[in-house]
Amino acid sequence: MHRTVLRHEKITLQRCQSCCSNYHCPFCGPKVFKPAMEHHVVENHVRNHLSLAVQHEEFLIVKCNLQCREQAHFHCCYCPNTVIRKVQIVQHLASCKKRQVPPTEPATDEPATINEPVVPSAPIVPSAPVDINEPVVPSAPVDVNEPVVPSEPVAFKEPAVTERVPLPVKSLLVPQKSRIQKKVQCGHCGITVNKKNLDVHVKRKHTGKICDVTEDRHLPSQCIDPVSGIYAVEKSFRRPCSVIHVQKKTSGPHSVVACEMDECISKLEFAARSGFQHFECIHLKSLQFCPWPNRIPVVLDEDVLVDMIAANVFGEQTKTTCVATKAAASAAGVPLSVELTIGGPSTKKYISVYEPKVSYYGRLGRVIASYDSTRNTWHCPCAKPRSCLHKNIARWHLFQLHCQLFVSSPIDRPAQGLAQEHACQESTRLEYPPQW
Template sequence: MHVSIFLKTSLPQVSCCTTCCKQYHCPICPKLKSFPLPKFDQHMAVHVKNAVDFQDMFICRCNLPCRDPGHFHCPLCDRTVIRRMDMESHLKLCSAQCLPASNEQIPSPHQPSVVSPTSSSKDAPVPVVASPSTAASPVSPPPSPKAALASIASSFSLTSSPPQDTSTQVTPEPQHSKTPKAQYKQVKCPVCSLTLYQKNFQKHMKRKHTEGKEITAQDHLKSVCVDATNGISAVKRNKHGSSVPIHVQSKTWGHVHKVQCELEECRQYHLLAVRSGLASKHCEHIRSLQYCTDTAQEECLKEETLTAMVQQNILEEAKKVACLKRQSQAQASHVPLCVQVNLQDTQGRFSFLFMNQGCTITVASAD
């Protein structure tokens, strides 16, 4: 019989490893690492729970290299089956084929042998009469799968205990068994009426019933208005740590209204909300603008400063001409070209956002 198949009444003998470690290796999972005794009992109990229940034996899934994927071995033939449902169907067919041959060879114990009147007395078999005590005692039915599973899971720790030294007898300390999962406290979700364990309730509420990040007056992303005409603001990308600010536009006046975020992921989030009928849903950057109270001051570029930067090889002559041209275009469009933005928690650190007609060109940070 294969190592992955064992009777419900007899348990597989697993001993402690003495070559590489002092723990226990699963006999049908060679790729897994070794386990201590409590973890090993749980692992084997899972094998028994997922095994195929056939007559008086359990057929566990085998992960040995006799076949690439995990599979089941048929105890009646040499075939291996991968899927559990296919294995159950195969056992029905295979047992039906083996049943007639077994019935011809082994007579039923409940049917007494009958002597033919034409046969001679020498060749006639002697009828066996059961004693009253044997006839009266009923045949004990095979144990149920649940009872066998409980007995096997509870007695794995007895059969797989490490070898003890017989010279000195030490009284073993009682092992405190872990509380089974069925005894854990269960709660019911007030939103979706799902019954789950109490230890998983907070994760369930956070993953399934939390609509984005909460934005409040005390907890929101810092922002500064950089263009009051077009409703463009610089918003901190993340709440924690240093991050480059992003542009968010929230213009709800005039003939054309625009409410958009610079990040592509925020745009996709808003498009999904619109297709779902929730057009008022916005990302946390746009929702943080309702607590924006600061307005950045425009910094004008002076030609003398740019000339000094060219002389010190900090800036090229072509860049100087481009900056002066962009400043002229910004003044003609009545939008700021360069503003000072301070979104950091520490004093003395600031960022310059260069803008042209409300569009970001580059971002530079300095101390």
């Protein structure tokens, strides 16, 4: 029989030793089903074959894709014919079984054996002694080699051919040893999933969906420079998320509406080419719910730099650069540094720093430097490992307002450091009233 005709055989999946080291499907060619390196992939494929197979008596006929024909087909278990459709193979099996003539035994001299097809309707009562060596002759001559045809043709109508029988799919597969699934962590939400399910998880849970921006559902934003129309907006609705800059200035002779995201820039350019001049991304749409700035901009004191040099935060050259950048920001009429109250998680602090040069990481003249208080690490999009101007200005800002972040523990601090920290806390309370 063909390999696709099964009769209680166990299917064992083994790695190929001839052309590759992967697992092959025993019912499909390499052009139809590409060999896989993982066992469970081929096992699920074979179970799909068995669930769609045709069961006829003790046979289980699986659809063949081994290039016996150009199309997928079924092999008959009685003859070498092949059938493409499943309905046709069921009809073919019923008719092919009828054509199979049962074998006849050779004639012997024994009287009336159990293989004789003649069954008398009534017992024969002999009128004279009967010779046991003489065979019983019925009332009408019957050909022994011709089978008796019943009155109703019900002998070959078997329910197994027409009715669907649950297939023992799992019993045909040889059980493999349980393998330890490799766990990975999702980069969006942080949960741990199996490595093979990571792509499906990202597609279902973290695929971007277009939703309208409303009063109940919008991105939190904060005004940085109301004169130039610079705002800070959270990047996405998923938490935790970073913060980006947008600009929306509609007053004055030159109106500017821009976003830092590359995807939003492409959408704005496409809308402008299509004639939609008033198109806005979700970051720009969320600005209509931005609260009005009620904080006084923080002016960084140059005397704090002297304390930072004494604390070995940075050196004299960095101090000179920071003072020059402060003078450039004052000349441009923009704030040097602004601490953001949006973004996450709560252990991070985001500082928007003035950047005089427009570049790929500061397209709107500002850069966001972040500080993680849990890991004690800094991040800046300019990606300069050593001397980063934005990180130094952000350190200056935090040292003036939150100098307790630069002290390790109260036990190791000297009395002078404690007095300096109390002075910093007092200045912080004066700068930020309790209602804010």
